[in-house]
Amino acid sequence: MTQGVPVEKKKAAARVEPNANGHKRFKSLHARLTGAMRKPTDTPERSLPTSTPTEPAAPVSTVENAPNAAEKRQVSFAQVLVYELRVRDAMTSPPITATATDTLRSIQHLMKAHRVSGVPILANDVLVGIVSIEDIINALDEGHINDPVEQWMSRKIVTLRDHFSLVRAVAEFDRHGYGRFPVLDANNRLVGVITRGDITVCLMHQLERRAEEVVAKEAALVATRAADEKAHRIVINTDVKSGDFESAGKLSQRIREVLRARGIAPEILRRAAIIAYEAETNIIIHSLGGRITTAIDAIKVRIRAVDRGPGIENVDLAMQEGWSTAGPLARELGFGAGMGLPNMKRCADEFTIQSELGGGTRLQAAVFLQKAEARL
Amino acid sequence: MKLKSATKLPALLTCVEARPLTDLAEIELSGCYISDLLSDVLANAQPGMLWVTIHTHRNVVSVASMKDITAVLFTCGRKPEPAIVTEAAEKGIMLLSTPLTTYETAGKLWKAGLR
Numbered sequence: 001m002t003q004g005v006p007v008e009k010k011k012a013a014a015r016v017e018p019n020a021n022g023h024k025r026f027k028s029l030h031a032r033l034t035g036a037m038r039k040p041t042d043t044p045e046r047s048l049p050t051s052t053p054t055e056p057a058a059p060v061s062t063v064e065n066a067p068n069a070a071e072k073r074q075v076s077f078a079q080v081l082v083y084e085l086r087v088r089d090a091m092t093s094p095p096i097t098a099t100a101t102d103t104l105r106s107i108q109h110l111m112k113a114h115r116v117s118g119v120p121i122l123a124n125d126v127l128v129g130i131v132s133i134e135d136i137i138n139a140l141d142e143g144h145i146n147d148p149v150e151q152w153m154s155r156k157i158v159t160l161r162d163h164f165s166l167v168r169a170v171a172e173f174d175r176h177g178y179g180r181f182p183v184l185d186a187n188n189r190l191v192g193v194i195t196r197g198d199i200t201v202c203l204m205h206q207l208e209r210r211a212e213e214v215v216a217k218e219a220a221l222v223a224t225r226a227a228d229e230k231a232h233r234i235v236i237n238t239d240v241k242s243g244d245f246e247s248a249g250k251l252s253q254r255i256r257e258v259l260r261a262r263g264i265a266p267e268i269l270r271r272a273a274i275i276a277y278e279a280e281t282n283i284i285i286h287s288l289g290g291r292i293t294t295a296i297d298a299i300k301v302r303i304r305a306v307d308r309g310p311g312i313e314n315v316d317l318a319m320q321e322g323w324s325t326a327g328p329l330a331r332e333l334g335f336g337a338g339m340g341l342p343n344m345k346r347c348a349d350e351f352t353i354q355s356e357l358g359g360g361t362r363l364q365a366a367v368f369l370q371k372a373e374a375r376l
Numbered sequence: 377m378k379l380k381s382a383t384k385l386p387a388l389l390t391c392v393e394a395r396p397l398t399d400l401a402e403i404e405l406s407g408c409y410i411s412d413l414l415s416d417v418l419a420n421a422q423p424g425m426l427w428v429t430i431h432t433h434r435n436v437v438s439v440a441s442m443k444d445i446t447a448v449l450f451t452c453g454r455k456p457e458p459a460i461v462t463e464a465a466e467k468g469i470m471l472l473s474t475p476l477t478t479y480e481t482a483g484k485l486w487k488a489g490l491r
Contacts, residue, residue, distance in 0.1 A: 249438025256442070266423070266444065273442045274418050281414075281435075334431045339415035346419070 081206050087169050088162035090202035091183045091192030097122050100129070100150035104139045107131050107149055120182045120190055121153050127182055127190045129153030159184045162191055166199055234258055236294040240283040240307075245333060248284055251292060252276040258296055264369050271347035272301040272367040278340040279305040279363060285330040286312075287361065299370065300349070305363045312355040319345065319353075385447060385470065388426070391488040392481050394449060397461050397471040405446055408490050410482055414439045421445060426490065428481055432456035434463060441467045451478040 096114045098107050100123040107119050111133060121129040131153045139145040139152060160169055160181045172181065173196055183192040236258075238251045252273040259269035276294060283290040283305060290307030312318045319341050326336025345351045348365035355361035385403050388394065406424035411417050412431055421427060423444035429436060432454045440448050447470040450456070455473050456464075464471050474481055 245433070245435065248435050249442070252438070252442055270423075270442060270444070277418065277438065277442060278415065333433050333435060334412050334414040334429070335435075337413035337415040339413065339419055343415050343419050 077207070077210065081203055081210070082167045082170065083165055085166045085202060085206060086162065087160050087164045087166065087183055087194055088192070089206075090166060090169070090198045091162070091194040092198055093183075093192035095120055095182070095190060095193040097190065098131070098149060099123065100148065100153070102149050103146050104131070104136060104149055104152060105145045108136045108140075108145065111136065116193075118180045118193070120157075120193065121149055122190065123150075125189070127157065127159070127184070127188075129155045130157050130182060132179070157182060160194060161185070166202070169194060169199060170196075233295060233297040236296075238280070238292045238294070240280055240290055240292060242284060242287055242289045243329075244284055245281075245330075245335075248281050249277060251280055251294065255294060255296070255301065259301070259369070262369075268367060268369055272303070274347045275303050275344045275365045275367065278344045279303060279365075281335055282340050282361075282363075283307050285326050285335055290360070299368065301367045301369065303365045303367075305361075307360045309358065309360045311357040311359045312361055313357050315353055315355050318355075385426075388485060388488060388490065389472070391484045392449070392474045392476055394472040394474040397455060397473055398465045398469075400447075400470050400472075403446060403470075405490060408482075408485055409445075410478060417445075418443060426485075428478060428485075430454055430478060432460065434460045436460075437464045437467060437469060440464070440469050445469060447472060449474060449481065451476060451481050 096110060096116050097120050098110060100121050102121075110119055111117060117133040119131050120127055121131060129150065131149055135152055135154070136145070139147070144152065158172070158176055158178065158181060160172060160183050162183050162185050164172075169181070180193050180195045182190055183194055185191045236251065236254060240251075241247070255276050256269050256273045259272060276292065279292055283292070287307035288309050290305060293304045293306075295302045295304075317323050320338070321342045322338040324331075324336040324338035324340075326338075330336045341353070344363070344365055347367065349368045350366040351364070353361065353363045385400055385405060388405075389396070389400075404424075405426045406422060408426045408428060409417060409421040410428040411420070412429050414431075414435055417427060417429075417439050421443050424446050425443075426447050426449055427436075427440055427445045428449045428451060430451050432450055434456070436448060436456070437460055439445075448464070450471070450473045453473060453475040455461075456471065461471055476484070
């Protein structure tokens, strides 16, 4: 008797996976596989074992078995999987087995109970034969169903090694037409049984797992890009005109928008906005005009205000709260409280001011975005 | 001037005879700050407060926006230009105007429970 017949195949397929055309799909996959991997040193047919029962085939090394890099680029992902995966990854283990002295009847019950269509037979833990469902049908037909299995089992067994690649297993299925192979380990111990359905299911699971990995990797990439975007430096150059009260607040508005979009806490972005606003209004009220350069990165907001003069006579005095040289128009509008510079200093994590009469005023302030504590 | 407790906005309308200049939402105020110095407001007002001032310049809107002030109440019957009202509405700041003086307004708001 053979290891596989059409009846068994159908049953095996029905047992392991719901995909009725799994075999057909696998055939086409295999066709593509053999087409893609054919090269002088690694032709599956050439490295196949002969059908000598229980004679282990020469082990195929991973290197020989795997496609080279150039081929890997050409083969599909499923094909790569078939090269990478081993028989031990797909086989059913431990296998359902019987002993040589068991009756065919008991094996029939075993097949029914475990929904398998082939059972390896052991004698003293050594694989000595295999019984397929066809053997059982014949036994029922011919009336020897109660005989010990050793009288009727197939003794001509082709086995696979657990370290064989799945692509080789597929080739063996095509070559022998069996529905299953017993799988031996390096010590010739029976460790499992593999069917085409097992291979299909294994591939499906692997594809699913890899797909999940790809999705996770993509999500990580998106997160990294968002972080990069967050770290991306923005520089805003704002020219500020003397007496232009109407424009005051536009820069600080922009800074708030940028920081808010980056998820910066309101207390922190408010400090940066206040510094920018005070710097703007200082230039508007007191200077001949100037420029504010705002640089925002992941670490901090740096605001640098430089004006064209006339400069501050006494910087220490200017830093005192309530001291102001603002003119009547500015005061009428609510400016000139003498609180601008002290406000900026209080809001800033770093603050420097340099000024000389007749020259200009240079002011630099930084707000660190990481710091959680609120100052205002 | 910095007051605790909270009171809902529309209820304050009646006690200071205020008229809304923007749409009003029923919202809790976290307190009130009164000042006509912008830098003073930047330094000392708190988010969620009502700010009472006589200034109607658009910098009031800028400062209110920067400090996340909920509403600005203009005293002595002052009203900002329509463009400024529009700007405030866009920034989500409610504007009101009362004919009372700042002093009278402060007294009535305090009495009404805004502290």
